[in-house]
Amino acid sequence: MKKIIEGIKGFFEENKSENGYEPAYVGVMLVLVIFSVSLLFWVFWSLMVYKGGLFEKIGPFLSVVFTRKTFGSFGYEGWHEQGIFEGWIVNTVALAFLLIIILRVWSLFRKS
DSSP states (O other): OHHHHHHHHHHHSOOTTOOSOOHHHHHHHHHHHHHHHHHHHHHHHHHHTGGGOHHHHHHHHHHHHHSSOOGGGGTOOBTTBOGGGTTHHHHHHHHHHHHHHHHHHHHHHHHO
């Protein structure tokens, strides 16, 4: 019984004489890097490119808020025809994701 327990302990201990990387760790790291780059690409693309991007919608939105213009002045007729505001939901979700990513990275650097 003692030999079996020592064999199990030896199986889980790191062997310091072996050099190299664990293939599972390399595979997981590759998957995480590809996922992270894909997520960042989606965030930036949907924030700046999708249906004109968020920056194209900021000016007309501020015009509606601070002047007498209406959403209809910019082509908004309801959910079926949104005019210049087409795609604003995706743009704002991407902005929220970007803010979450920035705050998370900032908190990680602040802790270290």
